[in-house]
Amino acid sequence: MLEIVQTYWLYFLIGQYPNGPLGGLALTLILAACGLVLALPLGIAFGLARVSPWRWLRWPVTAFVFVVRGVPLLMVVFWAYFFLPSVTGVKTDQFATMLIALVVFDAAYLAEIVRAGIQGLPKGQMECARALGLGYGRAMRFVVLPQALRSMLPSLVNQFVSTIKETSLGYIIGLAELSFITTQINTQVFTKPAQVYAILGLSYFAMCFGLSRFAYWLERRLARRTSARTAPAAGGTA
Amino acid sequence: MPVFDFSLLLHGQYHDMLVAGLLLSLQLLAAAFVIALPLGTVVALLRLSPVPILRAIGFGYVELIRNIPLLAHMLFWYFGAPELLPDTLKERLYAGKVEAISAVIALALYTAAYMAEDIRSGIRAIPAVQMEAGRALGFGFLATMRRVILPQALRVTVPPLISQTLNLWKNTSIATVVGVAELMYQAGQVESATFRSFESFAFATAAYLSVSLAITGLAAWYHHRWPVRTA
Numbered sequence: 413m414l415e416i417v418q419t420y421w422l423y424f425l426i427g428q429y430p431n432g433p434l435g436g437l438a439l440t441l442i443l444a445a446c447g448l449v450l451a452l453p454l455g456i457a458f459g460l461a462r463v464s465p466w467r468w469l470r471w472p473v474t475a476f477v478f479v480v481r482g483v484p485l486l487m488v489v490f491w492a493y494f495f496l497p498s499v500t501g502v503k504t505d506q507f508a509t510m511l512i513a514l515v516v517f518d519a520a521y522l523a524e525i526v527r528a529g530i531q532g533l534p535k536g537q538m539e540c541a542r543a544l545g546l547g548y549g550r551a552m553r554f555v556v557l558p559q560a561l562r563s564m565l566p567s568l569v570n571q572f573v574s575t576i577k578e579t580s581l582g583y584i585i586g587l588a589e590l591s592f593i594t595t596q597i598n599t600q601v602f603t604k605p606a607q608v609y610a611i612l613g614l615s616y617f618a619m620c621f622g623l624s625r626f627a628y629w630l631e632r633r634l635a636r637r638t639s640a641r642t643a644p645a646a647g648g649t650a
Numbered sequence: 651m652p653v654f655d656f657s658l659l660l661h662g663q664y665h666d667m668l669v670a671g672l673l674l675s676l677q678l679l680a681a682a683f684v685i686a687l688p689l690g691t692v693v694a695l696l697r698l699s700p701v702p703i704l705r706a707i708g709f710g711y712v713e714l715i716r717n718i719p720l721l722a723h724m725l726f727w728y729f730g731a732p733e734l735l736p737d738t739l740k741e742r743l744y745a746g747k748v749e750a751i752s753a754v755i756a757l758a759l760y761t762a763a764y765m766a767e768d769i770r771s772g773i774r775a776i777p778a779v780q781m782e783a784g785r786a787l788g789f790g791f792l793a794t795m796r797r798v799i800l801p802q803a804l805r806v807t808v809p810p811l812i813s814q815t816l817n818l819w820k821n822t823s824i825a826t827v828v829g830v831a832e833l834m835y836q837a838g839q840v841e842s843a844t845f846r847s848f849e850s851f852a853f854a855t856a857a858y859l860s861v862s863l864a865i866t867g868l869a870a871w872y873h874h875r876w877p878v879r880t881a
Binding site for chain 2: 479481482483484485486487490491494495573576577578580581583584591594595598604605606607608609610612613616617619620621624
């Protein structure tokens with residue numbers, strides 16, 4: 413197992429990079445980060461649309477979220493892979509295809525996280541802001557959303573973990589990310605598939621476990637700070 | 651774009667391929683579910699057990715499985731694990747449907763880790779005094795679990811378990827990578843044979859969506875029929 417790591421570690425990390433396209437672990441991380449960063453504004457917009465008082469905005473977005481959450485990510489990837497070129501007329505490469513699929517898919521999931529964050533706040537926040545004379549948009553922007561986003565932070569880190577795991581589907585459309593590179597290494601080593609795939613699993617584990625522990629720590633820290641802030645106020649009203 | 655060709659989906663060879671794929675997907679769902687649910691329960695009990703070593707095993711299992719993508723699990727169980735078996739067993743395995751078996755193992759182990767967490771939080775939602783009262787009345791740990799805690803935890807646990815089943819349903823699509831001829835695989839086959847990508851993917855999307863909606867409907871019905879009781 414050590415020999416495999418010693419021979420192929422560079423290929424595993426960056427693919428053929430200086431002499432070819434970037435791949436491997438680096439590509440996985442870049443894809444996941446880009447996917448999440450691009451999905452975030454879209455997710456917030458969809459989340460706001462989901463709680464919006466205007467039904468012509470709420471209904472189509474709700475339908476979109478339900479459809480995307482009801483099909484596998486692989487289905488979204490396939491649609492993107494075969495339909496982006498025929499609709500846009502531009503030949504999209506695997507990276508762009510996977511990125512678009514991830515953004516669409518993650519936006520639907522983030523929309524639900526944003527919606528839960530907004531609906532998890534006490535109703536009084538919105539009512540107070542409106543009573544103070546702010547319009548719906550400004551109340552949302554200055555009062556509700558900042559608080560909702562803060563409580564969403566751990567969920568966002570967890571979503572990043574999910575996104576890293578989702579990038580592995582790039583394997584199916586031949587994107588040279590971590591799983592694909594590992595399969596190529598496996599073809600070269602040939603005799604030790606169990607060890608090679610164990611290394612793949614452990615690499616994902618190291619990234620995702622670290623991040624999910626971080627999310628857990630963040631959650632506890634936020635909970636402590638929130639309870640420290642609200643406890644005296646609650647005592648005051650009693 | 652040419653017109654949507656319904657006849658392709660309604661009868662003939664390609665219709666049969668897609669329907670066979672859907673049936674195989676449903677079989678994967680059923681087989682993985684039947685293994686995952688008891689396994690998940692065992693892991694949840696390990697995580698709650700009073701013995702530290704058992705707790706550590708349960709924690710290790712859940713974290714190891716959940717932090718690795720299902721695709722990597724599939725690749726390992728299909729390409730890697732059979733090579734570790736002794737030769738005679740390996741030959742028998744390769745003579746049969748090795749890809750379906752690997753896919754079911756990967757799906758079941760993966761889903762069990764998620765189900766274990768749902769079952770655990772369901773059990774933890776039951777106040778600790780229930781356990782203490784049971785133990786004080788002379789029941790052992792397992793007997794208290796079985797007769798006092800689990801029946802109450804069931805109501806809290808079933809809705810998240812149904813949504814895990816929905817995830818399992820969507821995850822069956824990943825079995826494509828090891829060549830199980832399930833719905834996604836067949837849709838790809840039909841697409842490359844006919845170049846009717848829109849029709850074949852529309853069929854697959856509609857099929858995934860219908861089963862997902864059925865599972866969501868089941869969750870809503872359960873929630874309505876047996877609402878969670880707050881003590």
